[in-house]
Amino acid sequence: MSISNKAIKLLWSNAAGRCSFTDCNERLTVKQAAHSAPHTLGEMAHIMGKRKGSNRYNVAQTDKQRDSYENLILLCPTHHTLIDKPENERTYSVNLLTKTKSDHEASISRRLDAVEIADVDTLKDHIAIFLAENRQVWLQYGPSSENARKHPNSDAVYAIWLSERLSTIVPNNRVIGGLLNNYRNLFDRPAQGIVSQFLVHVKSYEKWVNDEIPYQAVLRFPVEFEDLIKRD
Numbered sequence: 001m002s003i004s005n006k007a008i009k010l011l012w013s014n015a016a017g018r019c020s021f022t023d024c025n026e027r028l029t030v031k032q033a034a035h036s037a038p039h040t041l042g043e044m045a046h047i048m049g050k051r052k053g054s055n056r057y058n059v060a061q062t063d064k065q066r067d068s069y070e071n072l073i074l075l076c077p078t079h080h081t082l083i084d085k086p087e088n089e090r091t092y093s094v095n096l097l098t099k100t101k102s103d104h105e106a107s108i109s110r111r112l113d114a115v116e117i118a119d120v121d122t123l124k125d126h127i128a129i130f131l132a133e134n135r136q137v138w139l140q141y142g143p144s145s146e147n148a149r150k151h152p153n154s155d156a157v158y159a160i161w162l163s164e165r166l167s168t169i170v171p172n173n174r175v176i177g178g179l180l181n182n183y184r185n186l187f188d189r190p191a192q193g194i195v196s197q198f199l200v201h202v203k204s205y206e207k208w209v210n211d212e213i214p215y216q217a218v219l220r221f222p223v224e225f226e227d228l229i230k231r232d
Helices: 004-015 077-084 093-107 120-141 146-150 155-185 189-210 225-232
Strands: 043-046 074-075
Touching: 004 074, 004 120, 004 155, 004 189, 074 077, 074 093, 077 189, 093 155, 120 146, 120 155, 155 189, 189 225
Parallel strands: none
Antiparallel strands: 043 074
């Protein structure tokens, strides 16, 4: 049994590509030195050990359960090593690691909970930040990027594009979607159709990333939405 693509994608997107260890938050997608293909440093650690004799191994688990999303936590190499040292088994228990993962994912989900938005310009300012991040990822790693053109058949380049979709674009889209759902009334009536298009794009894009629908079913990014956010 091995970790499924769906479990991998859920883990990376829900953790926003960052180490879930308390107070670490290290970004796990990095670039190697110049002229090298990018790579990822994230490690998918098992909460209950995968093999007999490993930390927190549970004999009652099935192989499918061991490699499930529920039994995985995304960590940097340092903290993966730390939790799996035999002498640390009691310190990093199943309950502690499960809570650590849950707390980290919750913190990603509520990134803008404390923000109070009273006018459309403030709303646009917040959205513009996440749109800019997404655009930079597309330009740097997307299918039309210089990286992709230089390495057209590179598994490493494709892997970094996949991880960036999961760790940046999907989480950012969720934040933008949350802002729109909470404050879309700040837009005037003519803008509501464009907002709806973007929300459908976000939903369909994440379904495609998670292998739930084919790419042909994704509503393409509406450029009108970006124009709306940039417009004074």
